[in-house]
Amino acid sequence: MATKKMTSKKAEKAEKAEKAAKVEKAVKAEKKAAAAPKKVKAVKAPKSAKPAPADQAYVPAPEVAAILPDLIALRHDLHQHPERGFDTAGTRMRVAKWLSDHGVTAIENETLESALFVTVEGNRPGPTIALRADMDALPMTDASGTPYASQTPGCAHTCGHDGHTTWLAGALAALHAKNDFPGRVLGIFQPAEEIGTGAMAVVKAGALRKYDVREIYGMHAEPSVDAGKMGFKVGPMQAAADFFYVTIEGKGGHGARPQMAVDPIPCGAELVGALQTVVTRRIDPTQPVVISVCSFVAGSTPACNVIPAKAELSGTVRTFDAETRKKVRAEMAKTVKAVAEAHGCVGSLRIEDFGNPVINHPETTAFARAAADELYGEGTGVDFPLTMGGEDFSEYQAVVPGTMIRFGVRDAKHQASLHHPKFDFNDGVLGGAATFLAETVRKRLAMLAD
Numbered sequence: 001m002a003t004k005k006m007t008s009k010k011a012e013k014a015e016k017a018e019k020a021a022k023v024e025k026a027v028k029a030e031k032k033a034a035a036a037p038k039k040v041k042a043v044k045a046p047k048s049a050k051p052a053p054a055d056q057a058y059v060p061a062p063e064v065a066a067i068l069p070d071l072i073a074l075r076h077d078l079h080q081h082p083e084r085g086f087d088t089a090g091t092r093m094r095v096a097k098w099l100s101d102h103g104v105t106a107i108e109n110e111t112l113e114s115a116l117f118v119t120v121e122g123n124r125p126g127p128t129i130a131l132r133a134d135m136d137a138l139p140m141t142d143a144s145g146t147p148y149a150s151q152t153p154g155c156a157h158t159c160g161h162d163g164h165t166t167w168l169a170g171a172l173a174a175l176h177a178k179n180d181f182p183g184r185v186l187g188i189f190q191p192a193e194e195i196g197t198g199a200m201a202v203v204k205a206g207a208l209r210k211y212d213v214r215e216i217y218g219m220h221a222e223p224s225v226d227a228g229k230m231g232f233k234v235g236p237m238q239a240a241a242d243f244f245y246v247t248i249e250g251k252g253g254h255g256a257r258p259q260m261a262v263d264p265i266p267c268g269a270e271l272v273g274a275l276q277t278v279v280t281r282r283i284d285p286t287q288p289v290v291i292s293v294c295s296f297v298a299g300s301t302p303a304c305n306v307i308p309a310k311a312e313l314s315g316t317v318r319t320f321d322a323e324t325r326k327k328v329r330a331e332m333a334k335t336v337k338a339v340a341e342a343h344g345c346v347g348s349l350r351i352e353d354f355g356n357p358v359i360n361h362p363e364t365t366a367f368a369r370a371a372a373d374e375l376y377g378e379g380t381g382v383d384f385p386l387t388m389g390g391e392d393f394s395e396y397q398a399v400v401p402g403t404m405i406r407f408g409v410r411d412a413k414h415q416a417s418l419h420h421p422k423f424d425f426n427d428g429v430l431g432g433a434a435t436f437l438a439e440t441v442r443k444r445l446a447m448l449a450d
């Protein structure tokens with residue numbers, strides 16, 4: 001008993017001594033810290049581990065090679081801090097800071113608050129060419145497993161817009177470092193491409209008019225094309241993308257007495273199939289059309305004996321040709337109404353315009369492809385097929401001639417498709433992409449000014 005008491009007292013004493021030592025140590029450390037000159041802790045800007053040029057799919061121009069580590073750091077910083085839609089304040093701040101740190105200071109967002117408009121003047125007069133990058137991310141989880149993975153839950157750069165923003169920043173810095181071109185380059189960093197309304201907002205704000213833009217070029221990371229190649233297509237390349245919403249109103253009731261209700265579920269189920277016959281039976285088969293029902297909401301799981309009063313379907317329609325687009329809409333509306341009526345329901349259809357098709361101008365596209373081959377060797381430019389994916393770059397092309405380029409990013413480490421949770425932009429093309437943009441716009445401005 002006595003021994004036990006002694007032991008607990010001893011332990012108490014030892015604990016006290018340990019505590020005192022700890023406090024003393026802490027005070028000493030604090031004093032030392034106060035005496036030492038204060039170091040300003042940099043805001044977490046992830047530094048790239050090793051931007052080894054050997055990882056690069058292209059040999060960048062010297063003025064791009066000089067800033068390549070900074071470019072990779074910017075890309076990782078953006079990847080870590082994704083933003084969606086028009087909420088681009090953090091991204092704008094990061095890009096504007098990076099640009100001004102690299103000497104590019106003509107930056108404004110008065111034309112449209114959620115965008116950045118950056119101008120680099122050449123050393124003699126000439127026209128203006130715009131280069132566009134989209135800045136927004138997607139509402140999904142980042143499963144890239146990289147040290148710079150998204151720090152924002154449920155938001156990720158899985159479409160590579162962090163890369164687009166970075167290659168444009170790099171091109172502008174390179175053009176600023178070597179401004180031996182006539183005219184002016186306008187960098188447009190736009191918001192909200194994924195929700196299809198960012199480019200329209202830029203156009204409606206009057207940016208193309210304000211800067212007197214003659215032509216526009218944009219590039220998208222493309223995991224179906226090898227790093228070191230660029231996909232080009234003259235004419236239609238990406239589809240007009242519309243969203244649709246169907247509401248079917250019936251009459252709710254008991255699951256055991258369907259005859260006393262008007263069940264919207266079988267009506268909706270039939271509509272899913274019937275809408276496909278719009279594509280296969282009523283539209284010219286030589287015209288590409290996709291109708292996808294992507295959601296079907298009716299009733300609720302625990303209410304297994306309740307017929308709901310309403311069913312809702314939503315999805316997307318993709319087309320290229322303007323007449324076909326109109327016809328598909330009319331046929332869909334007819335189908336919704338008729339099928340609903342046949343079931344004793346009331347059906348309605350609402351279609352939301354998402355964007356026009358991307359149609360690449362023959363002249364700007366041929367020029368950009370030739371520039372790619374000249375810069376990186378014959379065969380760098382490859383044919384890119386029609387795709388039903390939408391892209392709001394089309395809104396610029398509706399105003400000025402322009403070209404969308406699908407920039408290859410695929411290699412052994414980069415195989416995931418766009419919008420896949422594991423997709424991560426390939427830093428190995430950054431130097432090449434920035435060089436290509438800068439060189440192409442330099443050459444094109446010289447040609448237009450002659």
Ligand SMILES: [Zn+2]
Nearest residue numbers: 159194418419
């Ligand atoms: Zn996307």
Ligand SMILES: [Zn+2]
Nearest residue numbers: 159160161220
């Ligand atoms: Zn995208």
